[in-house]
């Protein structure tokens with residue numbers, strides 16, 4: 423890198439990091455502000471996680487929801503490094519990679535997301551499954567296949583958490599397993615989807631009832647073993663047999679980020695200012711699940727793809743502006759609503775004055791997500807595949 427070249431490093435190629443890199447690539451860089459954009463991710467593919475459930479039911483294929491970075495970045499000036507980041511040296515502006523290489527940066531975007539912590543539940547680490555990554559989906563499919571082929575009469579699945587992920591995976595599993603499925607959601611609180619609009623809560627409630635999904639409210643999981651789950655309800659413990667346990671609660675930020683000498687909250691998320699910069703260093707931006715995001719009124723935003731995608735636009739602009747002596751823009755969040763898949767060919771959505779469920783909800787969700795997929799080439803390939811196969 424010449425002394426004049428500025429290097430932007432983006433750590434993590436999820437919604438936050440990849441979409442920032444793609445946006446940075448579109449901005450008009452002048453020769454005198456020559457810039458290198460480097461995206462680092464431990465995996466070789468981007469994952470459009472809102473569509474991960476569709477892999478369990480076979481409604482979509484991996485290539486549609488998880489295109490390789492090499493393909494997405496092929497016609498851009500963004501360089502991709504498939505490496506795990508093992509350290510960040512803030513004093514020397516240096517990123518340490520697993521292969522012992524290091525990368526210097528002028529501007530840094532921290533967008534490494536979050537993970538599901540299995541350790542908080544006894545036996546969770548050993549016997550609980552998570553549902554966040556492509557490998558999680560593959561492992562779940564393999565376990566389901568084995569159970570389906572075992573000849574056993576019932577397949578009992580316990581899902582911990584009655585939030586979006588818990589409800590969505592429960593409905594997809596119920597549709598896949600049919601009569602054989604015995605599915606229960608275990609929720610610490612008194613209702614499902616507690617942050618959702620009433621319309622979505624009611625549609626979800628109906629979808630769960632139709633699929634005979636059992637709901638355990640105000641119940642805590644005390645232990646998971648190879649073939650059982652122990653539940654605590656109003657002081658009484660009950661142990662029931664299960665074949666699979668899926669943990670959807672317990673978002674955690676990696677130690678790599680929460681141990682940095684940067685201001686963070688009690689969840690380990692980095693605190694950021696209105697321009698999306700970390701509080702302690704104007705050259706470092708933090709976006710997506712890894713950061714504590716707020717709207718203009720100071721209200722906390724949930725860690726969603728919607729927040730990450732919107733932040734990516736501002737983050738790219740602010741980095742460009744800071745290197746081109748232009749004013750930075752404070753982040754303004756636009757609430758676009760919420761969509762929840764409720765089994766095959768069924769979804770609910772509330773937003774922009776609309777409330778839609780059933781097949782129209784399913785079609786709208788599909789189209790919105792098609793539009794949200796990264797790059798026009800990928801959108802086009804997926805759209806063509808849907809047209810040919812439907």
Ligand SMILES: Cc1cc2nc3c(=O)[nH]c(=O)nc-3n(C[C@H](O)[C@H](O)[C@H](O)COP(=O)(O)OP(=O)(O)OC[C@H]3O[C@@H](n4cnc5c(N)ncnc54)[C@H](O)[C@@H]3O)c2cc1C
Pocket residue numbers: 433434435436437438439462463464465468469471472473474475505506507508533534535536553554555587676678709710711712725726727728729730761
């Ligand atoms: C099953 C599921 C369904 C969801 N559905 C919805 C939905 O319907 N709507 C919605 O708005 N949101 C949804 N979300 C939430 C949404 O996916 C996240 O909020 C979003 O992915 C956050 O984007 P991010 O870029 O911060 O993190 P991620 O998308 O998780 O990306 C982080 C990236 O960082 C990489 N990384 C992490 N650590 C390292 C390291 N040390 N070195 C190198 N690379 C690293 C990872 O490999 C990953 O690619 C869903 C999440 C899940 C799991």
